[in-house]
Amino acid sequence: MPKLKTKSSAKKRFRMTATGRVRAGQIGKRHGMxxxxxxxxxxxxxxxxxxxxxxxxxxxxxxxxx
Numbered sequence: 001m002p003k004l005k006t007k008s009s010a011k012k013r014f015r016m017t018a019t020g021r022v023r024a025g026q027i028g029k030r031h032g033m034x035x036x037x038x039x040x041x042x043x044x045x046x047x048x049x050x051x052x053x054x055x056x057x058x059x060x061x062x063x064x065x066x
Contacts, residue, residue: 010061014050020066022050022058 015023026044033041050058059066 004063006064007061010058011065014058014062016062016065017049022055023047024050024058 013024017023024047026046026048028036028040029044
């Protein structure tokens with residue numbers, strides 16, 4: 001069985017937690033901060049845990065990150 005390739009973009013953007021969930025940066029913070037509310041900016045600090053359907057997709061991109 002040949003080795004599987006890892007998507008380079010996925011390994012730069014996502015990390016796996018110890019329990020197998022996927023951690024990613026918060027969305028919506030690249031530009032346009034003046035139109036965002038203060039509450040949005042405050043709540044979007046740090047990283048977030050992805051949901052079930054995106055987790056399945058990301059895990060297929062990173063076969064050895066389990």
